[in-house]
Amino acid sequence: MRHLTIVIPPNGADCVREAAAHNAIEIMAEVAAVRDGAQRMLLLCDAPNAKIEGFLAAIENVEGLYVTYAPQGVLALRPPANEPEKQVTDIQPRSPLEIFLSGLQSIGSWTGFLSYAALGGVVVWIALFTESVFLLVAAMLIAPFAGPAMTTALATARGDLYLLRRSVLRYVAALATAIAVAAGLSVIFDQKIATSLMTSVSMRSTVSVLLPLAAGAAGALNLAQSERSSLVSGAATGMLVAAALAPPAGLIGMGLVIGQMDIVYSSLWALAIQIVGINLSGFVVFRLYGVTNKGARYPRGKPAITFAALAFSMAAVVALLVVQFSSSPQFQQSSLAQRITASAQLQIEAREDVKLIVAQAAFSRARPHGENPVLLTIQVEGDLTPAQETRLAASLQTKIESEFGVQALADLTALPR
Numbered sequence: 001m002r003h004l005t006i007v008i009p010p011n012g013a014d015c016v017r018e019a020a021a022h023n024a025i026e027i028m029a030e031v032a033a034v035r036d037g038a039q040r041m042l043l044l045c046d047a048p049n050a051k052i053e054g055f056l057a058a059i060e061n062v063e064g065l066y067v068t069y070a071p072q073g074v075l076a077l078r079p080p081a082n083e084p085e086k087q088v089t090d091i092q093p094r095s096p097l098e099i100f101l102s103g104l105q106s107i108g109s110w111t112g113f114l115s116y117a118a119l120g121g122v123v124v125w126i127a128l129f130t131e132s133v134f135l136l137v138a139a140m141l142i143a144p145f146a147g148p149a150m151t152t153a154l155a156t157a158r159g160d161l162y163l164l165r166r167s168v169l170r171y172v173a174a175l176a177t178a179i180a181v182a183a184g185l186s187v188i189f190d191q192k193i194a195t196s197l198m199t200s201v202s203m204r205s206t207v208s209v210l211l212p213l214a215a216g217a218a219g220a221l222n223l224a225q226s227e228r229s230s231l232v233s234g235a236a237t238g239m240l241v242a243a244a245l246a247p248p249a250g251l252i253g254m255g256l257v258i259g260q261m262d263i264v265y266s267s268l269w270a271l272a273i274q275i276v277g278i279n280l281s282g283f284v285v286f287r288l289y290g291v292t293n294k295g296a297r298y299p300r301g302k303p304a305i306t307f308a309a310l311a312f313s314m315a316a317v318v319a320l321l322v323v324q325f326s327s328s329p330q331f332q333q334s335s336l337a338q339r340i341t342a343s344a345q346l347q348i349e350a351r352e353d354v355k356l357i358v359a360q361a362a363f364s365r366a367r368p369h370g371e372n373p374v375l376l377t378i379q380v381e382g383d384l385t386p387a388q389e390t391r392l393a394a395s396l397q398t399k400i401e402s403e404f405g406v407q408a409l410a411d412l413t414a415l416p417r
Contacts, residue, residue: 001092002052004045005068007033012062013041019058023051035066050290052095071098093224096290102223103154104163110173116144117174120242121181124250128182129189131197136247137239143246145174146238149275150219153282156313159293159306175249175271182253194260199365201247202255202263204270205334209321212277215241219278220285244274261369262330269320269331276316283310329406330370333363337374340400340408344376347396354382354392354414373407376400384414 026046033042120143127135148170155164219241248267255263293301324331340361348356357379364372393412400408
């Protein structure tokens with residue numbers, strides 16, 4: 001429920017009353033007023049969120065209309081007095097107009113926006129360089145990528161070419177700033193190699209596409225839901241969007257400086273899938289909440305722009321997934337490592353002469369692009385001779401290479417019972 005204050009000439013009052021009746025708007029009071037020396041009517045209204053845009057569209061042609069729209073929720077308490085819980089628990093999502101205006105608030109100042117992008121790049125670099133996971137979380141909190149991500153999805157839902165251009169420009173500017181800062185710090189501090197955290201964060205999974213889809217949906221839900229209907233803060237959903245974008249941006253800058261093109265290619269792919277994935281899921285959620293091409297106080301929306309932006313995002317997602325699944329193991333190392341570990345465990349558990357202690361598979365970034373094998377480290381309990389250890393390791397290595405089509409190196413150690 002939202003509060004509207006309407007000022008109109010007296011001859012427009014009937015039009016407003018009729019529109020209010022058709023849109024379930026309750027006029028709480030009508031007061032005679034004066035504006036610029038002329039007689040006016042002041043109407044105080046309580047409006048269901050979903051009805052506000054239709055109501056404003058119905059009255060916007062009234063000459064001399066002024067509307068004040070309070071975006072804060074209103075608790076409307078009406079008789080009978082013994083049913084307040086039913087009245088205050090009727091929490092409605094925001095109106096499409098409020099969703100749109102809330103998104104527009106994030107495309108204001110450039111100075112603060114780029115400052116946060118630069119600071120996010122600094123913290124990402126420190127986290128990856130010093131291998132501090134908690135600092136990586138801090139970088140996600142201050143990186144300002146959620147704003148352009150959500151306004152891009154809003155522009156797609158509205159079909160607003162101007163907003164789309166502005167949002168994409170802010171996207172590019174923020175990411176370029178974070179990449180440049182990370183690269184500059186790597187040069188200043190003479191970084192030569194990738195840290196283990198850089199290597200692990202740069203590994204991709206076959207389910208990587210789910211993160212941007214979840215991030216886009218969460219960000220859109222945060223804009224669409226009433227502030228009282230969710231226990232999840234805007235900072236938390238913004239952090240989820242930044243989690244999809246901040247680490248790859250930092251990795252690109254650092255990877256370029258140290259010449260680790262595996263990291264650069266993997267992070268570029270990740271950035272691309274995050275951007276289009278967030279846009280797709282955000283668009284779907286906004287459309288479900290009524291954000292369309294046309295609405296009150298909004299003449300710029302064009303269905304052709306929506307179709308073009310949506311088609312581009314869908315085609316990009318498909319193309320990136322084709323690249324991922326046709327370039328094994330380049331964009332699947334994380335998932336492949338888990339599957340290889342499981343395969344090795346099953347092979348060891350099928351033997352009666354040894355018992356598995358630990359098995360772990362991991363890809364490295366130590367060799368040039370496309371030449372990094374998977375290293376399988378296994379410890380077993382059993383009385384094996386060195387020759388038997390070698391044969392068992394070779395058997396595991398051969399099985400992995402034939403099953404998964406990747407070069408494998410097996411390091412097996414047998415500990416006596």
